[in-house]
Amino acid sequence: MLTLVVDRQRLSSIAHTHHPIAAPVCGANVNQLLRRADRRPAARILDLGCGEAAWALQALAICPDGHADGVDISRYALERAAAAAARGLAGRLTLHERDARQYAADGDYDLVMCVGSTHAFGGFDATVRLAGRHVNADGILLVGEGFWQVPPTPQVLVALDAAAGDFTDLAGLVDAAEQAGWMPVYAHVSDAAEWDSYEWSWVGSLTEWALDNPGHPDAAEARALAREHREQWLRGYRNVLGFATLVLRRD
8 A cells, every 4th residue: 555655845835825934923023133133234144944034034124234044954944035036035045954953153143043943962961052052252153942921731742742941931041051151131022822823823824725635635634733723732732831931152
């Protein structure tokens, strides 16, 4: 019997169709964070785990003479990033299809970002340490990470396939940054509306695609994945898991 291999990277890219920011942060707050992180008009920018490069593209809009490198393992997301960059920013964005941990650079970036992609490095602590190596002496590290708003129940941990120690509370997240030698100079904590917009967009985009492509071999898996994610969110981590984006400078 033929076994169909479902391309999870492709489904993830489809799920972010209506929310390419790929984190529970609205566009206005992305802009505010980047303006607080802005260092110079000709900034060198690195986005690790960039997805569709929404953060990098917005950073380039703020830094009119800047250049950005975007790194991600998903060719589908990078194809969408290239298409978006083609609308006026193609010459200022370089995309790299590779593991963020294996990206070699000269450590001279003015702004390094890793928002919602700390899993690529194995968690927040490793992200601050490894991504931070790419930041120059006066640069900014911008990291978005989850935290427990309230202590998770066993049901929440099952829904997330997580352990209680995978995240800390918000104060613990700030402490971890400081212990690694980075001082928070600004932060944004996502509110419930931002979370709901992100999650409904994720689930809805995947569901719409499955409904519009009923004959596609991945349609059934897309519907199942959307339903599973919706249940994990609504019956699990909604109002339990928070998200903070920290603007960090070296101590």
